[in-house]
Amino acid sequence: MTDLRIEVVDDVVALGRAAADHVSGFLAGREASTVVPATGETPLGLYAELASRQGAGELYPTGVTIVQLDEYLGVAPEDRRSLFGWMHRTVLGPLGIADDGVLRLPVDGDAAACAIFDRTLDDRGGIDLAILGLGDNGHLGFNEPASNVASPTRVVELTSTTIEANARYWGSTDDVPTRAVTLGLGPLLRARTIVLLVAGERKRGIVHRALEGPVGEDVPASFLREAGAEVTVIVDRAAWGAS
Ligand code: F6R
Numbered sequence: 001m002t003d004l005r006i007e008v009v010d011d012v013v014a015l016g017r018a019a020a021d022h023v024s025g026f027l028a029g030r031e032a033s034t035v036v037p038a039t040g041e042t043p044l045g046l047y048a049e050l051a052s053r054q055g056a057g058e059l060y061p062t063g064v065t066i067v068q069l070d071e072y073l074g075v076a077p078e079d080r081r082s083l084f085g086w087m088h089r090t091v092l093g094p095l096g097i098a099d100d101g102v103l104r105l106p107v108d109g110d111a112a113a114c115a116i117f118d119r120t121l122d123d124r125g126g127i128d129l130a131i132l133g134l135g136d137n138g139h140l141g142f143n144e145p146a147s148n149v150a151s152p153t154r155v156v157e158l159t160s161t162t163i164e165a166n167a168r169y170w171g172s173t174d175d176v177p178t179r180a181v182t183l184g185l186g187p188l189l190r191a192r193t194i195v196l197l198v199a200g201e202r203k204r205g206i207v208h209r210a211l212e213g214p215v216g217e218d219v220p221a222s223f224l225r226e227a228g229a230e231v232t233v234i235v236d237r238a239a240w241g242a243s
Pocket of ligand 1 (some may be wrong): 039041217
């Protein structure tokens, strides 16, 4: 049974701080941990706060191995739309983590390479901490609606909802690749600790649907309620509503 806690905070700034408290507490005293950091806008405050705490000598992350959550299919790191590039700019660079230590997804989506990725992750003991955002359609990573709870790392077609949501990162829907490689729900939901960050009014319907509606493939984030992990949802007031 999932141990799921919901923490409602005032705004997106408070969300970054609350998430940083959670992640710092998680990393404190650990000699090694395997961490999956989502890209996207919601965790940006968290990563900036972690970097600032590290700069102030309040955080000494040691032995952190980063695992890539998702990438647009065929998009090279030099491409402005690369999610690896986004992770480099917002997580790896600011925290002084070397790019070459990251367990990276096969950007070409080769099925055998995806299977090797999952095996390598398993052999290394799986994920200790996954930091996730919530898609407008309830996706986790790029596990879009109708993703099987046990789905492996694989190529996916992005839905029109996700393409429209991602257009705000890159300019227009025409700039958003239509396919991606994602860490599967199977390995992701085997993480021992998961932090889901949700901000903004646009997520209000989907966050309640994920946490209170039926559990199933229509809303992949609903599977968090059945994961074996310790799950913390940190959500701002704009997303949660007044209740
Ligand atoms: C990004 C990712 C996505 C985002 C989600 C929310 O690596 O995996 O699942 O976390 O689409 O994005 P934002 O935070 O920009 O609303």
